Amino acid sequence: MRHDKRYEKLDALGDWKLEHKSQDIRGMPLVSPAGEQFGIIDDLLVDRDNERVMAVRLEDGRVTPVEPLDIHDNCVVYGEEAVAYADRGVKEGHVVDEEVVPVVEERVAVGKRVADRGRVINVHTDVVTDKVSEDVHLRTENVSVEKRPVDDRRVSTKDANAMLDGKSVTMTERNEEAVVAKDAVVTDEVVVKKTAGDKVEHVDETVRKTKVDVDTDDARRR
Template sequence: MNAHTNVRKLACLDDWQLEHPDQDLRGKTLVDLQGREIGRVDDMLADLEDERVVALRLHDNRIVNIANVDIRGGRPVLTADAAQIPQPADGFDREAVTTEHIPVIEETLDVGKREVDLGAVRIRSRVVSETVGENVTLRNEHVNVERRPAHEAISEADAEALLKDRTIDVTETGERVVVGKHATVTGEVVVDKEVDTRTERVEGVVRHTEVDVDRDAKRR
């Protein structure tokens, strides 16, 4: 592998972009032709003069020449002997390719809402029976037959007119109780819901990273 004096980690090059997203091998596991894992790709190394990616840096700082790597099924595959992978000092500026990055992380509080069941109100309509009473006056008719003594002389003609068979029919009537029922709407129950709002303060602990740099006073 030729010496590269201007090699930098891709993570340090904000103005660099790969042609295709599937060319980004960072975070993927490098395997050999038999599918055995060699190591996780920590970063990709770019030659600033040639403007191309020249190597992969594994998590244990081993450097793999990109010429010996194929992308198969979306994962990097080493086509050379894994035992021949050079160490970081072979052809590269060790400080450049082993530069560590300390991520600065800041947490934010995500506050949301969810609907909960506060209970139910059940309204039931049921039929209640009760006995009620009312006084009713009933009228009945009765036929009274009364015999009264009399002594009065009548003429022969009147006697002839009265001496006949007679039948008188008199009907007695009476009242009986007739019970009926009718229904009347006397009111109604209205079921509705009202919504009220309230404000609650939500507090939580969030964290962030602060990086302090201490320089040795003896350093020139």
């Protein structure tokens, strides 16, 4: 069986009719020779060029050609063994209708993820100033000019001539002054680190599942 869009529904062709009423198999079950039901025939598909019914469409949309079909009073059989099946009828235990009720159960999968605890540690540095006081001993020089008596000390003619030629004396005052030099040294270190550990946390969760209750007419009569 397959899906096919080449044909037109008989219902859509208002001026078309079947030659015999027995050929109207709409609403009848389509079954296999073994008794397996494929579905209910919903419509007849017409090939307008050949002016005949070429296929049937089931309620679920599937399409099959009419050639392998054999029409009987209670069903339409699909396959080569259709006549034998029609003679013996439906076997005991063959499924003619079925509904599926899914049984659903929730299951819990417990995992883990990384989440912020809200505590954030920020470390930053600022530059601050401080005063350093220290005493430094500095030397100062003073040049002074004074005259003192020498009690008429005699000198030689040579020394006298040299002294009388004139003499110039220069003396410079020098003072020490404080000089400040700075260098940087590392005195301490601040270490920012994070440690990790394990803990066990108990998790409780509610899950749902389908409970199937079967009610029969016999149970209602009691």
